[in-house]
Amino acid sequence: MNKSSEADYADSIYIFYGTYIGVIFILGLFQNSVTLYVFIRDKRLHKFHNYFIVALAIADVGMCLCGHWMVVVSALYHRWVFARQGCVIYGFSTTFFGLSQISLLASIAFDRYLIIVRPHGLRFTTKTACILVAVCYIYGCVWAMFPAIGWSSYQLEGLLVRCAINWQSKTPFDLSFSLSVMVLGWMLPLFVIIFSYGGLFNRLRIDKRRQLLKRHRNKSKRHKNEGRMAITVLLMIGAFFISWTPYSVATLVAAFGPKDKVPTFLTVLPAIFAKSSIIWNPIIYVARHSLFRKSLSEHIPCLFCFGAKKSLCANRTNERHSDLTTNRREDISGNRISMNMARVKETFV
Structure with a gap:
């Protein structure tokens, strides 16, 4: 392959990458903005369980406004064009909103666990839901702030048009942060989710067996709604982890594997997959939540008819x-x- 063909190949990669992120940026910003608009306008949706959904949509919008467009512009120039300060801002925002989202998903899973498995025990209220949302945001902010103030750092990675935590650094100081954020920022919320849904599905299995023994085949409306909402949350969690797990594996290999053994394309492809996470929640919620669909058709009828x-x-x-x-x-x-x-x-x- 001569130099001109190599240059054309590199150009096509940057064009594809910038176009893809641009499409995700437009779809994610539009879908999550519509979600926020409908939740704000319709008072029937003003339930504390939905506060977590609103918080997820805010995080997705924030990730679009604070990060995605910078990648699109840099891909057009084939290099990072926002200097060191822009790199820190981009790395901070994506880390902050990403870790906040996984914490919010863990909170939603635990809320479902309390409702179905422990209906007579601890219950979330409007006040506790607001406090927990704030705690999730603060938790993500604290972890995102560490690299900005010196514990590890934000560096260019992949095609050098985006910034992230310096996973490739092999110094003990930077490795300590990589290990800490993986365990406490990723694996701990994942454990909460697995624990919550393990107990939840075990309870649903026991209830189903009792109904078969008592020959009560007709479930109550409340029981059906709780089970349906649990499946909806599970789909949202699954979409998030399917999107981000390849990138997490790639970062683990970069952090703790042999130095310079990870090809560039193996860091680019997982990052591309991870960026799509912002578009799945609105799609899942529209498909699964009948009241939200009804509210969407009432407040934005043209959009409803366009998609129907x-x-x-x-x-x-x-x-x-x-x-x-x-x-x-x-x-x-x-x-x-x-x-x-x-x-x-x-x-x-």
Whole structure:
């Protein structure tokens, strides 16, 4: 491969990378902004369980506004163009919002565990939910701040158009941070999630067995809703971990494996996969939450019809048209009755 073909190959990689991140940026910002708008407008969704969903959407929007666009611009120039300060800002924001999200997902899983497994024990309230959301954000902020003030650092990685924690440093000081953030920032929330859902599904299995023994096949509406919400949360958690696990494995290899043994493309591909995590939560929530879909159709009907089937939109349009026609007919018939009554009165007078 000659130099010109190598240059064309490198250009195509940067163009693909920048285009991909740009699409994720637009979709993620739009979807999560719509999610926040619907939750703010509809008071039926103002339940403390949904505060965690709102916090996740805020983190996704923050990751878009504080990071993704910088990668797109740098990919166009084939280099990082925001100097050292921009590298620190980007690394801090992605680390902060990423660790906050996994902490929030662990909190949601534990909330589901308390509701289904321990219904008569500790329960979340609006106050405790707000406090826990704040704690998750503070937890992520603290870990993101350490590299900015000297415990490890934020450095360019991959195609050199984005910044992250300096995973490749082999000094004991930097390795201590890499190990700490992996254990306390990643594995600890993962343990909480596994513990919560292990107990949750065990409880659901026991309840199902009891229902079969008692021949009570019809579940209560509350029980069905709790089980459905548990599956929704599990899908959100699964999407997050599927997106971020390849990148986590790559960083572990870079941190504790042989130096300079990780090819560049093995760090680029997991990072590309991880960036897509911001688009999955709104899709899962729209697909699984009937009240949210109803609220979306009420507050943003054009978006609902755009994403729905044509037949459904046509039926909605026909229903509205028929309602208007019925109202007009009722008004006309009412006017005719009034005129006939007036004529009858005139006749008797």
